[in-house]
Amino acid sequence: MFRYLIKLAGAGLLVIAAAAASAQSNIYYAAHHDYQVVTVADGLLQPWSMAWLPGGDMLVTEKPGRLRIIRDGRLLPEAVPGVPEVFYTGQGGLFEVLPHPNFSDNRWVYLSYAKEEGETSVTAVVRGRFENDQLTNVVEIFSAQAVGFGHYGGKMVFDNDGYLFLTLGERQAPARGDLAAHPAQDLTNHQGVIVRLNDDGSVPSDNPFVGRSDALPEIWSYGHRSPQGLAIHPENGDLWESEHGPQGGDELNLIEPGNNYGWPVIGRGVNYGAVGRPIHEAIGQDGMTQPTHFWVPSIATSGLMVYTGDKFPLWYGSIISGALIGEQLARLHMSDDYREVIVEETLAYGMGRLRDVRQGPDGYIYLAISDGNGGGRGNFETTAVVRLEPID
Numbered sequence: 376m377f378r379y380l381i382k383l384a385g386a387g388l389l390v391i392a393a394a395a396a397s398a399q400s401n402i403y404y405a406a407h408h409d410y411q412v413v414t415v416a417d418g419l420l421q422p423w424s425m426a427w428l429p430g431g432d433m434l435v436t437e438k439p440g441r442l443r444i445i446r447d448g449r450l451l452p453e454a455v456p457g458v459p460e461v462f463y464t465g466q467g468g469l470f471e472v473l474p475h476p477n478f479s480d481n482r483w484v485y486l487s488y489a490k491e492e493g494e495t496s497v498t499a500v501v502r503g504r505f506e507n508d509q510l511t512n513v514v515e516i517f518s519a520q521a522v523g524f525g526h527y528g529g530k531m532v533f534d535n536d537g538y539l540f541l542t543l544g545e546r547q548a549p550a551r552g553d554l555a556a557h558p559a560q561d562l563t564n565h566q567g568v569i570v571r572l573n574d575d576g577s578v579p580s581d582n583p584f585v586g587r588s589d590a591l592p593e594i595w596s597y598g599h600r601s602p603q604g605l606a607i608h609p610e611n612g613d614l615w616e617s618e619h620g621p622q623g624g625d626e627l628n629l630i631e632p633g634n635n636y637g638w639p640v641i642g643r644g645v646n647y648g649a650v651g652r653p654i655h656e657a658i659g660q661d662g663m664t665q666p667t668h669f670w671v672p673s674i675a676t677s678g679l680m681v682y683t684g685d686k687f688p689l690w691y692g693s694i695i696s697g698a699l700i701g702e703q704l705a706r707l708h709m710s711d712d713y714r715e716v717i718v719e720e721t722l723a724y725g726m727g728r729l730r731d732v733r734q735g736p737d738g739y740i741y742l743a744i745s746d747g748n749g750g751g752r753g754n755f756e757t758t759a760v761v762r763l764e765p766i767d
Contacts, residue, residue: 457510470529516576542602550639583633604679674701684738
């Protein structure tokens with residue numbers, strides 16, 4: 376038995392990988408807090424996102440197009456009616472569920488999803504009233520001007536001022552030829568951007584590109600590839616985003632209004648369709664923003680959160696990312712101003728593809744496992760929602 380593995384991260388930062396007590400144990404050792412993994416609900420089909428309502432109910436989206444309720448520790452057998460039909464093909468499906476910050480007053484819940492449009496699909500957002508375990512008055516408030524069959528984005532978060540942010544991928548546009556002419560560098564579409572909306576889907580008047588004839592006014596930042604994580608830091612209101620690189624070069628970005636995050640000029644992976652030819656590694660151009668942190672090889676980042684609970688006090692302020700290919704949590708210990716990554720620790724590995732990670736209202740850390748590993752760590756034969764609990 377051993378406690379820690381130490382390795383170097385792609386960015387040259389120290390990585391601490393916690394070790395397990397045994398190959399089949401649900402107990403994990405970590406640098407500051409040992410913990411166990413407890414199943415909350417299993418039998419879900421490709422859970423994608425989790426959120427809590429004020430009364431304690433957990434809402435969970437299933438990618439095929441169902442919204443489920445976990446109440447008092449039990450998954451209710453029936454899906455929530457009123458969810459719009461989704462385009463469940465390839466990477467498409469039902470993505471994020473997000474209650475309004477004033478849900479107790481207005482009962483609004485937001486869903487992002489892949490919507491069929493002609494022979495292709497777009498990323499869309501609807502808002503509906505959640506009452507009596509069903510959605511009513513469902514209205515589409517946003518539909519992206521970008522079509523395709525992959526890299527939908529779909530992550531959502533409200534900031535402290537009540538604005539809604541939504542990630543949108545570059546829809547797998549090839550990164551070949553004139554990189555500066557790539558759609559993610561074009562402000563007249565929604566490919567590879569983060570948009571900022573009012574809670575009704577209208578455009579805030581202080582968005583950075585409002586009033587420009589060569590830009591869509593919803594855009595908050597651009598030059599992204601495939602954004603898979605989005606979180607607001609509750610201490611300072613910073614907006615953080617994680618995204619997939621091509622065969623390596625996953626990124627963590629601190630998002631500032633109007634900034635260009637450089638895809639496909641900035642990258643640390645290998646271009647698909649051009650085996651062995653790297654993307655222009657870390658080069659960039661004037662006016663492009665480098666990532667705060669990156670992963671080589673790729674861990675396939677997924678859900679993103681900032682831990683501020685009381686169950687793991689020595690992890691307070693850490694940014695935590697799920698991973699699909701990496702099948703792990705990456706805990707990033709931050710500087711005192713929460714803007715620089717000091718050290719990375721690997722947590723909760725080997726349980727399957729971790730699609731979402733959230734802090735519950737009880738201060739525990741919850742994971743949505745979208746694909747169980749059928750007999751490995753945790754023995755999750757089906758997909759599940761699980762919880763990390765500290766061991767005293």
